[in-house]
Amino acid sequence: MEVEQTTRTGNEPSSSTGCQNVADEFKQVKSKKNNKRKRQVDDGQMETEVHRKRPEFPPISGDKMKGDSDEMRKIPVPSHRYTPLKENWMKIFTPIVEHLQLQVRFNLKTRNVEIKTCKETQDISALTKAADFVKAFVLGFQVEDALALIRLDELFLETFEVTDVKPLKGDHLSRAIGRIAGKGGKTKFTIENVTRTRIVLADTKIHILGSFQNIKMARTAICNLILGSPPSKVYGNIRAVASRTAERF
Numbered sequence: 001m002e003v004e005q006t007t008r009t010g011n012e013p014s015s016s017t018g019c020q021n022v023a024d025e026f027k028q029v030k031s032k033k034n035n036k037r038k039r040q041v042d043d044g045q046m047e048t049e050v051h052r053k054r055p056e057f058p059p060i061s062g063d064k065m066k067g068d069s070d071e072m073r074k075i076p077v078p079s080h081r082y083t084p085l086k087e088n089w090m091k092i093f094t095p096i097v098e099h100l101q102l103q104v105r106f107n108l109k110t111r112n113v114e115i116k117t118c119k120e121t122q123d124i125s126a127l128t129k130a131a132d133f134v135k136a137f138v139l140g141f142q143v144e145d146a147l148a149l150i151r152l153d154e155l156f157l158e159t160f161e162v163t164d165v166k167p168l169k170g171d172h173l174s175r176a177i178g179r180i181a182g183k184g185g186k187t188k189f190t191i192e193n194v195t196r197t198r199i200v201l202a203d204t205k206i207h208i209l210g211s212f213q214n215i216k217m218a219r220t221a222i223c224n225l226i227l228g229s230p231p232s233k234v235y236g237n238i239r240a241v242a243s244r245t246a247e248r249f
Contacts, residue, residue, distance in 0.1 A: 073131040074112040081138050085113075091143045092134065095150055100126040113138075132157060139207045140200040146209075158208045158215050165226045177201065179225045187231050191221050194238050217241055 077085055085092070085106070096104045101120040106113050115130045123129075129150050136146035136157055149155050162168065162176055181188050181201055188199055195218040197210030206222060208215050221238045225231065 070117045071127055072114060072116045073127055074107075074110070074114050075131060075134045075138060076110075076112050077106075077138055081140075082111075085137070088137070088143050092137060095147060096130045096133070100130050100150065102126055102130055104130070136209060140202055141198055141207070141209055145198045148209075154211050155209065156212060156215060158219065160206055160219070162204045162206065162226055165223050168226075173204065176226045177204070179228075179231065180206070180222055182231065187225070187234075190235060191218055191238065194235075194242050195221070213245060217245075 089106075093104060096102050096115065101118070101122065103116040103118050104113065113134050115127060115134065117127055121127075132149045133146050136149055137143060139157070139159070149157075162173060162180075166176070168176055179187065182190070188201065191197070192199055195210065195214045197208055197214045197218045199209075199218060199222075200207040208218050208222075210218065217238055220241075221234050224234050224237070
């Protein structure tokens, strides 16, 4: 039997060299799991380094935050509030000076109540609380109600006019104010008791003192009365809203 022998020329590549070239072209792929683990380990190390390097500063006293210069607030007093201010001056003076450790005076020339910080003032927010307290009394609130602005942090003052809700004039404006007040102030007292706020009606201006959520309920009720809703419907709406908020909390 004759065996045919095939001869290779120099131009033809051998099978062994071809396999080597193919093997060189493919690279080993790293698994994603190993990369994920390495990332987690690196993140953990970075977090520990951040926790270690976090600085700890001592608490700053009120004097350093206040600075060298003393701050002052001026609250203008209208003429119709001079007599109540004079009668209740000691009730206003005592909490501002003794509790908040501020200086207060009534300037007879400019007709302003001036409140100033001093060396004994420790609380940074004392000046703002005192200014809000005096402003609430000047707007017409009782001293006992205005004192809540000093004792509690979550109380606010809001002021708006009847004409902001609806442009009314003459008798229509008077009827809207009458609907808000009610007979003998009944409607106003009911809104105050249900929403746990204090309301002052000063001509066309309405001042509300209370927490943010309660002010919102009282404002909605007053706006509905201005727009012409009957008081019975407004009572039902605010009682429903008040009961829902009580259940929520």
